[in-house]
Amino acid sequence: MLPLAEDISRVAQSVRHCVECGNFDTADTCRICRNTDRDQSRICVVEDVADLWAMERAGVFSGRYHVLGGVMSAIDGVGPEELRIDYLVSKSGEDAVQEVILATSATVDGQTTAHYIAERLEPTKVQVTRLAHGVPVGGELDYLDDGTLAQAMRARRQIND
Ligand SMILES: [Zn+2]
Secondary structure, eight states, rough: OOHHHHHHHHHHHOOOEEETTOOOSSSOOHHHHTTEEEEEEEEEESSSSSHHHHHHHHHHHHHOEEEOSSOTTHHHHHHHOGGHHHHHHHHHHTTTTEEEEEEEOOOOOOOHHHHHHHHHHHSSEEEEEEEOSSSTTTGGGSSSSSSHHHHHTEEEEEEOO
């Protein structure tokens, strides 16, 4: 057990937050931010590092990230300062950035945070998008809650020409 505990302790001491995006890494700037092959024109905003890695696992996004480290919450006393939103706004104002994708949760706090960020980004020229919400892949309609079904109906897309 001791070597394992020592390894865990060593990892815990060397891991830190990336100064750019908030991801975990052993360097000040993480592997993703250091990778110049990634699309520098898109920033995906996620709540936490687990969400970032879910995106990476799925291989659906090749741009940069901004990890909020939570969502705005009046009850928990979390405001924009805690989520480094000023830094996100200034980064989004860079010429290279064309799109900010808000990938916060479909919870009240997640959506409130997304709205707040969209408002803050209004003065920049950047396009602001949000992940679609609706029927999960493999999901059956009669198992869905009313809110999900309503959102899926609102976000419907035309599939013929
Ligand atoms: Zn990073």
